[in-house]
Amino acid sequence: MDRDLVAVGKIIGVKGLKGEIKVQPLSDNFHRHKALDRVKIIAGDKELETEVEKSATVKNFWILKFKDVLSREEAEELRGCYIMIPKAEREELPENHYYMDDIIGSFVFKDDGSKLGQVINIIETGSNDVYVVKSDDPDLPGEILVPALKDVIKRVDIKEKKIVVVLPEGLLD
Numbered sequence: 001m002d003r004d005l006v007a008v009g010k011i012i013g014v015k016g017l018k019g020e021i022k023v024q025p026l027s028d029n030f031h032r033h034k035a036l037d038r039v040k041i042i043a044g045d046k047e048l049e050t051e052v053e054k055s056a057t058v059k060n061f062w063i064l065k066f067k068d069v070l071s072r073e074e075a076e077e078l079r080g081c082y083i084m085i086p087k088a089e090r091e092e093l094p095e096n097h098y099y100m101d102d103i104i105g106s107f108v109f110k111d112d113g114s115k116l117g118q119v120i121n122i123i124e125t126g127s128n129d130v131y132v133v134k135s136d137d138p139d140l141p142g143e144i145l146v147p148a149l150k151d152v153i154k155r156v157d158i159k160e161k162k163i164v165v166v167l168p169e170g171l172l173d
Contacts, residue, residue, distance in 0.1 A: 005040060005084040006101065008032055014076050019069035021078060023062040033062040036085070041066075044082035098156060106161040108133050108146065111154060116165065117144060131151060131163075140172060 005069075013022035025032065033055040039046045051067040064083075069075050075076050090099065108116040108131070117135035117136060129148040135141065146165055155164040 004087050005042075006087050006099075007082040007084055007091060008039075009083040009147045010035070011041070011078045011081045012061070013046075013062055013079065015058075017072045018065070019071050019075045020063055020065045021069070021075050022058075023064055023083060025060075025062055026082075032091070033057070034066065035091075036064070036083075037130055039066075040084040041078055041081045042084050043078075046078070048078075050070045072165065081086055083142070096156075098158065103131065103156075103163070106156075106158075106163050108163045108165055111164055116146075116167075118139070119163070122148075124135075144172065146171075 004014040008027050009023040009025050010134050011021050014020065015022050025031070033052075035057060036050055038049065041050065048068065050069070053065045053067050055065070055103070056063045069078065070096075093099065103122060106119045108119060110116055115137075117137070117140070120134045121132040121133045122128045123130040123132060123145070128164075131146040131148055133144040133146050134163065135144055148167045152165050153163060154166055155162075
C-alpha cells in the first residue's frame with residue numbers, strides 16, 4: 001500500500017440499488033466525509049480512484065456515492081476495501097497533537113540524550129495515549145510504556161522521527 005496514503009474509512013456494506021456504500025469512519029472527525037472529493041479505494045489487488053458525488057451520515061456511519069460505482073453489485077464488490085486519501089490532505093491538527101502513524105516508528109530519547117527505543121504501538125486509554133516503546137537495551141525492559149503527557153513528552157520532531165522524554169521516577173523499575 002502507498003505510504004503517502006492514509007485510510008479514512010472502511011467500506012462495510014451497501015445501501016440501495018444505485019451504488020451507495022456504507023462506511024465505518026476511521027477518522028476522529030466524524031464529519032470528515034464532507035471534505036472528501038477524490039479518493040482511492042484499496043484492498044489487496046483492488047484499486048479504484050474515483051470522485052465522491054455525495055455523502056451523508058446515518059447513525060455512526062457514512063453513506064457515500066462514488067461517480068464510478070453505478071449499481072448495488074459494483075458497490076458490493078468494494079466491501080472490505082479502505083477509502084484512502086493522500087497524507088497531504090489530512091486535516092491540520094492543533095499544536096502538540098499528532099497523527100498516530102507519524103508517532104509510530106519514532107525513536108525515543110531521554111532528556112540526557114540516551115536512547116530509550118522505538119515507538120511500535122500506541123494504546124488509547126481515554127484519558128491519554130500511551131506509547132509502547134521497544135527497547136534494544138538489555139538493561140531495560142523489552143517494552144516500556146510511556147504516557148503521552150506534557151510533563152513526560154518534552155519534544156516531538158516528526159520530520160526527524162525523534163521524541164525526547166523526561167520519564168517519571170520509577171517508570172523503568
